[in-house]
Amino acid sequence: MKQIFKTLIVSGLIATMSAACTTYDDTDVKNQLAGLDKRVTALEEAITRLNTNISALASVVDALKNQDTIEKVEALADGTGWTVTFSQSGVVTIYHGIDGIDGTNGHNPVVSIAKDTDDEYYWTIDGEFVLVNGEKVKATAEVAAPQLDITPEGVLRISYDGGLTWNELGQAGISSCVLETVTETEDDVKFLLSDGKSIVIPKGQTFALNISTKSFPILAGVAESFEYTVTSSDSETIVDGFGTNGYEVVVESAGRSAGKVTVTAPDPVVDGKIFILAINSKGTTSAKIVYAQAGYMNFGTLDATAVTADGATLSWQITTNVDYTVTTDASWVTYKTTATGVNVTLGVNVKEEPRSATVTVKDKWGVNVQTLNVVQVAADYSIPGYKGPIEDWRDDGAVDF
Numbered sequence: 001m002k003q004i005f006k007t008l009i010v011s012g013l014i015a016t017m018s019a020a021c022t023t024y025d026d027t028d029v030k031n032q033l034a035g036l037d038k039r040v041t042a043l044e045e046a047i048t049r050l051n052t053n054i055s056a057l058a059s060v061v062d063a064l065k066n067q068d069t070i071e072k073v074e075a076l077a078d079g080t081g082w083t084v085t086f087s088q089s090g091v092v093t094i095y096h097g098i099d100g101i102d103g104t105n106g107h108n109p110v111v112s113i114a115k116d117t118d119d120e121y122y123w124t125i126d127g128e129f130v131l132v133n134g135e136k137v138k139a140t141a142e143v144a145a146p147q148l149d150i151t152p153e154g155v156l157r158i159s160y161d162g163g164l165t166w167n168e169l170g171q172a173g174i175s176s177c178v179l180e181t182v183t184e185t186e187d188d189v190k191f192l193l194s195d196g197k198s199i200v201i202p203k204g205q206t207f208a209l210n211i212s213t214k215s216f217p218i219l220a221g222v223a224e225s226f227e228y229t230v231t232s233s234d235s236e237t238i239v240d241g242f243g244t245n246g247y248e249v250v251v252e253s254a255g256r257s258a259g260k261v262t263v264t265a266p267d268p269v270v271d272g273k274i275f276i277l278a279i280n281s282k283g284t285t286s287a288k289i290v291y292a293q294a295g296y297m298n299f300g301t302l303d304a305t306a307v308t309a310d311g312a313t314l315s316w317q318i319t320t321n322v323d324y325t326v327t328t329d330a331s332w333v334t335y336k337t338t339a340t341g342v343n344v345t346l347g348v349n350v351k352e353e354p355r356s357a358t359v360t361v362k363d364k365w366g367v368n369v370q371t372l373n374v375v376q377v378a379a380d381y382s383i384p385g386y387k388g389p390i391e392d393w394r395d396d397g398a399v400d401f
Contacts, residue, residue, distance in 0.1 A: 095179075
């Protein structure tokens, strides 16, 4: 097209020069040709970007109707626009609006969309619905979008049937707006149209495997379980895992976006790594590493076989990196966990016979790890001067005479 424009202008200039005197300065001719070249280049660039933006707008409308989401928005390397990646609709390119070159009485059509009473979007030109054979044209990538072109004579024209037929709009004076700007927030992307309308499409969550547990202690031979979720999973998403140093890993799916991982420790237990991987239908992979720590429970020695009838509190030292619970089989024994172990308190024995109880420590998996046997001697009623049943004890535990 650029060469045709030049040919027409040069022919006109030659005719003008032939009618003038034989000596002339060709500077004006060269300047006019240079200006023509710039004008044609600008028109061609504007037309190309305008048609690209029209097609992109159709894709944006489809994404809105199909409740698609946006994965990412990236600026073009040359700063002329953006690429927008949809979760389902692929990638579209959108250009900044640039000014074309106004011709004499040039027409600058405003191509946009409008929602009609049927909740469907249709193409509009200069605010009016586009009609083909009396029917509005849907704004969708499924049908041909409006397409602009410039004739060799510089006339702007438009086609609604993929270029089979054209309607002239007048001398070319165009810009390539249609989609004015793309604004990205944390939650969505806003497309501002040249006529002031806007379309907002939410961002989709990136395909990712999520595991809240980063590490856990575990004892020999026991099984530990934790849950996982997968964001933006699809029907073909697969989750699997494996362990190092003898750790066995079983992944149980509870649907395409959630499940449970069960890890069984080797015996003897050692540190290990658990690798969990999620792969979707596109081959996108998300992986996590969970660290298994060799668990331990060490108990200090404690002589609790001859506690006086006065009662006492015994400090049982426990060093461990796993959670545990404490139970007892006697109501007169109470306990309280501390930073260094368990304080076991025996109440006053008012009976004339000894009594015994057990205090059991279980790990978080319910396995009995250690048992403390406590024995309390009987109350001694043979003390001279004793007044009767033991009812009043001083803080030092002695009988009140």
